[in-house]
Amino acid sequence: MEESNVIAVLAALAQSSRLRVFRQLVVAGAGGLTPGLMAAELGLPAATLSFHLKALVQAGLIMPTRDGRHLVYRADYARMQALLAFLTDNCCHGEPCMAVEPLAGNCRRAA
């Protein structure tokens, strides 16, 4: 992932409504969610949610597909993984990371 993309993804997640939306979709999994459901659950006006959904789409973190009258948004897990890979790579670039407890294992917990 290029630096400009990394910044776009970080910026997309650095906002409370968007972070909540993304987490909602992560939890929802493959089934995804419609804007209507998300708006109801989060108490956001439709226009506000739509604004944030667009930002998440542009960052590549979520993707919509149409299902009849509904849109279904789903999280793009690979994009999130790519962000984590970039951050860990750069965090450890050089040799510093050994000073801190190792990170690994978190992502496997659910497996």
Place this chain on the structure above:
Amino acid sequence: MEESNVIAVLAALAQSSRLRVFRQLVVAGAGGLTPGLMAAELGLPAATLSFHLKALVQAGLIMPTRDGRHLVYRADYARMQALLAFLTDNCCHGEPCMAVEPLAGNCRRAA
């Protein structure tokens, strides 16, 4: 790490000058760097750099100590690890992560 802190850290890193500053300090390691050196290397005006350093300090990503006439800034690796832990935890909350190649190992590469 609490959600408000996560957002603060993400926002701090979601800006090109700050991401570069932080990476500079990560690479610099325990020796740290002075604003003068960083400003020269990045081609930033002192006031602009100072503005971004303050943002990184407030996010808890870096810490200054005084050494005579100089300030020395150093990266807080633990803070970065905490961010990664939050993101991986939440990325995998539920069961989705198995669909993607596992993340682990990156951070150990340097060890």
Place this chain on the structure above:
DNA sequence: CATATATTTCGAGGAAACTGGAAATATGGA
């Protein structure tokens, strides 16, 4: 075709962020 629902786009107001020059503060050295 007419109507209802789902969702987005438009537009405006207000808040927050970024930039960089100029002035202020801190420290060391002559």
Place this chain on the structure above:
DNA sequence: TCCATATTTCCAGTTTCCTCGAAATATATG
């Protein structure tokens, strides 16, 4: 003490972001 250097704070201008009502668009159904 006085000067030079390092760094920050102050400030103003500009830009970008957030919110949300209202209007527009897409789709389904009768």
